Amino acid sequence: MKVFLIGFGRTWTKSVSAALLGAGLNVLDMRAERLNRTLLVRFWAHKDYDAFKASREKYDVVEDHPWPMVYRELDQWFPDAKFILCRGMQICG
Numbered sequence: 001m002k003v004f005l006i007g008f009g010r011t012w013t014k015s016v017s018a019a020l021l022g023a024g025l026n027v028l029d030m031r032a033e034r035l036n037r038t039l040l041v042r043f044w045a046h047k048d049y050d051a052f053k054a055s056r057e058k059y060d061v062v063e064d065h066p067w068p069m070v071y072r073e074l075d076q077w078f079p080d081a082k083f084i085l086c087r088g089m090q091i092c093g
Contacts, residue, residue, distance in 0.1 A: 001025070002056075002078045005063040006071050007086025013063040016086055025060035041066045053077050 003020060005013040021027040043052040044066050056062065071083060
């Protein structure tokens, strides 16, 4: 199963990915792999989609940037993937 957490930072993506990690899925922690994130954004910016896709193949779950920016492409590349939009907790008062 492929899961994309397509919320931006500070929207509970880390909490959701921790729950998925606890469920036994292989999670790419973007904060732990900052260089990886930089390369992914570079691949995306230069439309090097083959490298972009290949970097995603080995993980079940990814979070944060650059995934929210390319969810349409991801849906085409991984038609059976699940998408979770994390928006965080909104406090109204």
